[in-house]
Amino acid sequence: MVRLAHLTRRAFLCLAVASAVVAGAPAHADDASAWQGVRKAGVLRCGAAVAPPYVMRDPKTGEYSGFFADLCRNFAQNVLKVKVEFVDTSWDNIVAGLQSDKWDLSMALNDTPEREKAVSFSAPATDYNVSFVYNKNNPKIPKGAHTIAEIDKPGVTVAVMSGTAQDKAISAVIRQAQIMRLPGNDETRLALMSKRADLLADANITNMLLTEAHPEWAATLQPTPPLAQQEVAFGIRKDTPAADIAMLNKYVGEQVKSGAVDRLIKSSVQAMLVANK
Structure with a gap:
């Protein structure tokens, strides 16, 4: 059986991310050397393959939710000061689309040795x-x-x-x-x-x-x-500058440490349970 106590504990850790991001986003956006292309475009594109509660999509409205979607949205709006755009994809294409610049971040990507050959990874938001x-x-x-x-x-x-x-x-x-x-x-x-x-x-x-x-x-x-057993993180292109990766890692690390990620996970799980009733 699933170790519910452990999962609930992990869920609480993830859930905290959303609140912390909104309430106290770090002022990294002042660093002109990082994420310049995204700021110039005015939008952060997040590759989205559905896997509840990490990434969820309302079939009626097309609106994205889930704790990784919240993390991506908050990183765009509160750190980079740009809009967020979720780009539909599948798990078969989640790495290839990132490599071909169809989006800037792949959400909820398991950090595996095979994938590390093709893309880089942020600090982990949770484990898997x-x-x-x-x-x-x-x-x-x-x-x-x-x-x-x-x-x-x-x-x-x-x-x-x-x-x-x-x-x-x-x-x-x-x-x-x-x-x-x-x-x-x-x-x-x-x-x-x-x-x-x-x-x-x-x-x-x-x-x-x-x-x-x-x-x-x-x-x-x-x-x-x-x-x-693996870590789950954002996937980023291999050519991403070290300063950009450091900014993303600081953001993710702060959200995990503050408990924001746990709160986001718990919220996403609760939303799924309500939707499935």
């Missing part, structure tokens, strides 16, 4: 690992399961968002079960809820949303040892 949600009445999943070996069996299907860090993580350890790769979070959840998939592999915080929204049937397998 992969968990699995399943229907507690599913006879294929042993009660009390806590290892990959207990679910990696023929006849078991694991749904995952294609191109994500969790896709890469389970692809490295799943040998016998079938991996069902789908384009988005809605599709993977639907596959689990319709019983086309036996498990859903996703980020620990994201899966917490699902289990808390559906406690009557949803349970979580948190692998031991943790699967794909």
Whole structure:
């Protein structure tokens, strides 16, 4: 099961970011050597691939929310003093779009050795690992399961968002079960809820949303040892000047230390739970 106490604690840390950013943004914008292109354009472009509660998008209004969206918005408005623009993308293109200058920052990007070859990373806003949600009445999943070996069996299907860090993580350890790769979070959840998939592999915080929204049937397998323990940060282009990276890192670090990120996470989780009722 997800360690709710730990996740809630992490959530509180992330949640603090929004409040702290708005209330006391650092005056880095006076440094004329940093983020000059963004200031000249008057807009910070944030690459947005949906993964609740990190990045969320209202299908009716197109408005973005989630704690990484709040971080990007507040960095633009309160630090760089520019507008923010969220650019729709997918997890398959989140790195390539950044490299080709389609946006200035990629949000909620897992810092992996593979990605470090292509882009740079800010200081981490939170951490990440992969968990699995399943229907507690599913006879294929042993009660009390806590290892990959207990679910990696023929006849078991694991749904995952294609191109994500969790896709890469389970692809490295799943040998016998079938991996069902789908384009988005809605599709993977639907596959689990319709019983086309036996498990859903996703980020620990994201899966917490699902289990808390559906406690009557949803349970979580948190692998031991943790699967794909990583840091989650902003992705930035390799050619970004050191002064620009330092400014972004100072901003992120202040938000984590102040508790703003935790508050943002908690707020995003609560918003998701309300929306799913």
